[in-house]
Amino acid sequence: MKKMEIPLSENLGHGHLACAGCGAAVSMRLTLKALGEKTVMVFPASCWSIIPGFWPYSSFRIPVVHAGFVTGGATASGVRAALDIRGDHEAVVAVWAGDGGTFDIGIQALSGAAERNEDFIYICNDNEGYMNTGTQRSSATPMYAWTTTTPVMKPKENPKKDIMAIMADHQIPYAATATIAYPEDFLRKMEKAKRIRGTRFIHLLSPCPPGWRMPSELTIKISRLAVRSRVFPLYEIENGISYTLQEESHVVPVKDYLKVQGRFSHLTDSEIEVIQKNVERTWERLIKRAGS
Numbered sequence: 589m590k591k592m593e594i595p596l597s598e599n600l601g602h603g604h605l606a607c608a609g610c611g612a613a614v615s616m617r618l619t620l621k622a623l624g625e626k627t628v629m630v631f632p633a634s635c636w637s638i639i640p641g642f643w644p645y646s647s648f649r650i651p652v653v654h655a656g657f658v659t660g661g662a663t664a665s666g667v668r669a670a671l672d673i674r675g676d677h678e679a680v681v682a683v684w685a686g687d688g689g690t691f692d693i694g695i696q697a698l699s700g701a702a703e704r705n706e707d708f709i710y711i712c713n714d715n716e717g718y719m720n721t722g723t724q725r726s727s728a729t730p731m732y733a734w735t736t737t738t739p740v741m742k743p744k745e746n747p748k749k750d751i752m753a754i755m756a757d758h759q760i761p762y763a764a765t766a767t768i769a770y771p772e773d774f775l776r777k778m779e780k781a782k783r784i785r786g787t788r789f790i791h792l793l794s795p796c797p798p799g800w801r802m803p804s805e806l807t808i809k810i811s812r813l814a815v816r817s818r819v820f821p822l823y824e825i826e827n828g829i830s831y832t833l834q835e836e837s838h839v840v841p842v843k844d845y846l847k848v849q850g851r852f853s854h855l856t857d858s859e860i861e862v863i864q865k866n867v868e869r870t871w872e873r874l875i876k877r878a879g880s
């Protein structure tokens with residue numbers, strides 16, 4: 589992938605309250621570098637209701653709006669309208685919502701806003717569960733993963749919801765997946781999203797050491813394995829139809845990704861085989877959609 593300079597500006601300061609090794613903290617730092625200081629960020633209830641800290645000790649150097657759990661898309665629509673009425677068409681409005689706040693509880697407000705092609709960037713920080721309240725299952729939780737509501741003796745039976753396909757079918761101008769293991773690709777996508785008007789959707793995979801029962805120093809490695817195993821392919825979709833894949837040439841078995849995470853440590857070989865087959869099927873579907 590193409591190399592680029594990472595901006596030196598910092599809009600996430602010291603003293604934030606993220607856990608050690610939180611993938612989202614690194615994602616947020618990169619996101620704020622790309623979006624710049626003229627950004628208003630909307631936080632529906634999530635870990636990010638807590639992480640920035642409270643005024644006057646907030647670690648954020650940009651304005652944030654804390655919003656109800658279900659309201660990410662609606663609140664951002666309102667913030668955009670208010671800025672436009674004030675004549676400020678330059679400030680970026682971004683939503684930063686968890687997978688619970690996006691795939692599940694916030695999907696109605698998000699779908700409504702996307703259908704209206706509201707002018708904001710919606711970032712789904714996907715840690716594959718309701719992590720701020722102690723790791724409950726969401727519709728982004730992978731099949732067979734341990735969570736407190738899908739214990740080992742009663743695993744989640746359903747595969748993860750395909751949020752990118754759902755957003756693409758709203759025919760929004762831009763949707764992309766990204767992870768911190770590929771920072772140049774991450775920044776390029778955020779900067780591209782910033783240049784486009786209308787609803788833009790960024791799907792970030794953010795490893796969560798306590799929720800995924802993984803060592804905090806493996807965050808970047810696990811993010812990379814997610815891409816290499818094709819559990820989380822990197823790609824972009826423009827106007828719902830034009831796909832661009834950032835293919836990883838170094839492909840690894842899904843087992844390599846699963847075995848470093850305690851939330852999958854109970855899996856049998858045959859369950860791992862089912863997950864491998866599912867990943868291959870989802871990959872084939874993506875390739876077909878991309879027309880390549």
Ligand SMILES: Cc1ncc(C[n+]2csc(CCOP(=O)(O)OP(=O)(O)O)c2C)c(N)n1
Nearest residue numbers: 633634635657686687688689717718719720
């Ligand atoms: C209507 C409503 N229900 C429940 C809660 C409690 N709550 C706060 S954060 C949260 C979990 C959010 O999960 P997710 O959106 O995946 O973000 P994460 O915590 O993983 O960052 C829940 C259930 C709430 N604030 N509002």
